[in-house]
Amino acid sequence: MNLKELYQEIILDHGKNPRNLKKTENFNKDAKGHNPLCGDKVHIFLKLNDNQKVDEVSFEGSGCAISMASASIMTDLIKGKEVNVVKELINDFLEMIKEKNSLKSNNLSEDEKTKLMSLSGVKQYPMRVKCATLSWHTLTSAINNKNEEINIEKFD
Amino acid sequence: MNLKELYQEIILDHGKNPRNLKKTENFNKDAKGHNPLCGDKVHIFLKLNDNQKVDEVSFEGSGCAISMASASIMTDLIKGKEVNVVKELINDFLEMIKEKNSLKSNNLSEDEKTKLMSLSGVKQYPMRVKCATLSWHTLTSAINNKNEEINIEKFD
Amino acid sequence: MNIDNIKKEFPIFNNKVHNNDLVYLDSANSSQKPQVVIDRIYDFYSKEFSNVGRSLHYLAVAATNMYESTRSSVQKYINAKDANEIVFTKGATEAINLVANTFGQKYLKEGDEILLTELEHHSNYVPWHYLRKTKGIKIEFADVNDDGEVTIENIEKKITPKTKIIAVTHLSNVTGAILPIKEITSLAHSKNIPVLVDGCQGAPHLKIDMQDLDCDFYAISCHKMYGPTGLGILYAKKKWLEELPPYQGGGGMIGEVKKEGITYGDLPNKYEAGTMATAQVIAFNESIKFLNKVGIDNIIKHEKEIMDYGQEILRKNNSVRLIGNPKEKGAVLSFTLDGIHAHDIATILDEDGVAIRAGHHCCQILHDKLGFAATARASLGIYNTKEDLDKLNESINKCKKIFNTK
Amino acid sequence: MNIDNIKKEFPIFNNKVHNNDLVYLDSANSSQKPQVVIDRIYDFYSKEFSNVGRSLHYLAVAATNMYESTRSSVQKYINAKDANEIVFTKGATEAINLVANTFGQKYLKEGDEILLTELEHHSNYVPWHYLRKTKGIKIEFADVNDDGEVTIENIEKKITPKTKIIAVTHLSNVTGAILPIKEITSLAHSKNIPVLVDGCQGAPHLKIDMQDLDCDFYAISCHKMYGPTGLGILYAKKKWLEELPPYQGGGGMIGEVKKEGITYGDLPNKYEAGTMATAQVIAFNESIKFLNKVGIDNIIKHEKEIMDYGQEILRKNNSVRLIGNPKEKGAVLSFTLDGIHAHDIATILDEDGVAIRAGHHCCQILHDKLGFAATARASLGIYNTKEDLDKLNESINKCKKIFNTK
């Protein structure tokens, strides 16, 4: 276990000053996520353009440093990407955080990979994995346009 | 613990050939008793005369040797006695079976005392005390003319 | 692990009862516990104790993982499709109450029928009886035959277009009859009727495969399965757990809680309100491991051998009347003795260290039908041996001597 | 037994967490177990195990006596009038469900009101919530004030002629507020309203005297009272247990069972359906003996000292915000830390062996009111010391360092 790996500078920075923490105007997809055990909540807003690219993305919510950083990094990362690429990234991230030690996507720059990998410290903290994954699961729901609230318990 | 004391000849005799096992005609008091844990049942019929003496008494029911012997000996014993004496005997018997080592009543002959004391072997078998007391509790109910069925659990 | 000297895994047998070796023939009531289970409880409380699910600290995380690990073990043991189909309860009785209550709430209305059998334990009757009062439903009982069995034909006879659920025992705790569950579920499902199985006696003694049996609900008593007291299991097909309303309400089973309303958590949380029997669940994993080590096939073979032997010697004993003679029979030998009441038998046997049960065994309807208020019951567990049954027979002979019967 | 070095009675403290001594500050969630309780469970299973109530053999008789002996001990400990007013349940949550369900069935109808408080744990809200749906009743909440208390005035304000029952916590598991139960019951009874007290946090930390409090129902969680998991207690005045309908149905709680109908057993059997948590009940007697040996007055004094010390050092710590400031306060210290979320605090503290809880503590309504989704909570037990709270404070400072906050 290693707190320094969990709370890397980049996590603390995104946790404290989350990017894209607002409600996108004219969003055309959204979903809410909720972890009943700890009370974390997130609401993702997506604006896809006609080419199925993410024009804008933002989130509202509250939670621990890990969950806020995860949502912040995630929203930064997917902006401008195509929905299919985003779906691939979600899987890649979830696999990394749960089982694998690296990201395999070809659609990420080294810099982006480094950012995402900063979340890998939660691996050693199984109860905190949910904090890191809530926004990603919720993003999937938003893309699939599920209206029901996502309860993270479903995913584990 | 001593099986010989529990299953004395007199108990086995009354258990096997219970006296007064029938339904008294023209009874004027009766009550049912039941031990839900073991399924023992007894129905006591009393015919009191105008002088509040027990003219006739009998019982119906089924149960173990102890409970049948107890009902048999009890009914034998109270026949012809006054209700107040019967009440005293009930208390005397219940005290003897639960705490004391002897009967204190002046209304019993030595022979009657010996008969009753034959039931004292159950003292060493706490779970069987209920078998010995069911008919006595039910007799109380009959005297008091309670119509509700007596559930022996109440008394312990 | 060799079943022939498995008694030594159970520390209770190191103790004397009235200066005699313990001959424990009351496993249908509750089974004894192997050392591994007792040790697990001890170690958990001494070194690892925490509540599960709620806290994030080391002990809580470890306990939560162990707790969920039992759920997976149970899932595998009973071959359920999904670990979320395993709900921990305080006992089989609660498991059946849970189903009767929630199924009744959602699906039953006046005039609907529930089909039970005359073999049912009070725990598989009283919860349904409540619905007579609250919902005006009717209860039908499939007949038990002279051999102490309930046949598929007798089930079929009592099914009507109004039958909404069938609730039957897997293995009778009195006659030992094993019911044809697969045939019952297949018949019932062909008429769109769900089936609850009271698996209290089935789970410790039979191979139980939920996907094979295809029942909708299966209730288990862990303390009869070499596990701790205060724990039961409800297996239920996922669709039911999703569709039925929650049962008890409290911490841990909620989604969101507002003054105006509440949403419920997902499976399995929805049905596990409040602090659960943490230590018991964690220790029960050892019971499952133990059963897996011995092997259910060995258990079945061993128990059958002992039971057959017991039936043989008891049949030779003139005054013994065995209750029921089912073709498929599990580890129970109920009997009466001419001229001697069951309670007297139990007391006399106890003096020799032979522990049996006497009474109606929570099956009054069956006893009414049999015409006995009480019977004596010797029930087997994996630790029993032929010698145990020899001792039973000897003590029965002692009863006859004391009562001077033949 | 001296409370100052009572830690040594609890074997858990011989173990290290992440190479640190365990600083256990999660007792409001569940308490650790003294050696005597753990030993009792071990011995019972190893040497004395049997189911209770049903069989007549030696082990069964002994177990039944031990089981009932716990009932008497509990009766004395909480000063109930009658041992039959003690019902064993699987937890406090079940105890409250039992009351809500049976009281609701018999006495509530559309438009009736139930009065809770904003402090209530989900376990004292969800069971009542069910009655909104099934019976159309309304739930009112007495306000919590800025100090995290619920005053008698705030209770009185919400009582209307339609109020049919009041259900309140004895000691808040978040703010530590001790509610004026005697005043509440006296006010309520003057209007003929019964009172249920959620005693989960009261029972381990306060002197609880049923005849003095005069409440109608009191729910206890044994695992928070240095006892085993899977066990709770419902105290209820005898007249209620006699008048209310039974809750779960099954073996042991019946009088007579016929195909046409059922009669129920007398108290306490009526509310103890199925095989109970035998080993847990028997072991809980040791918890009561242990508490009696230490003495509740000593416990109260000790815990107050530790708590006062804790409040003092945390108040001096600039970035700590204590939640609530009730005049009467029990062994709970909830707080937030500027700029650091409760879950991050819990994770960092855990690394130092400091076990606290983070979240809404099953009190979402209170957290909504407070405006926090989550708080951190250090809760005390008899084994805590001032050093434990020093370590808590040190670890809090470590959080600040990691997060670079002041």
Ligand SMILES: Cc1ncc(COP(=O)(O)O)c(C=O)c1O
């Ligand atoms: C105030 C309060 N009420 C109710 C409960 C529920 O108790 P249990 O989970 O033991 O049923 C708890 C503990 O979680 C509590 O602190």
Ligand SMILES: Cc1ncc(COP(=O)(O)O)c(C=O)c1O
């Ligand atoms: C067939 C059967 N059903 C139900 C039960 C009730 O199980 P429990 O008392 O463990 O809830 C038992 C055991 O007593 C049983 O043998």
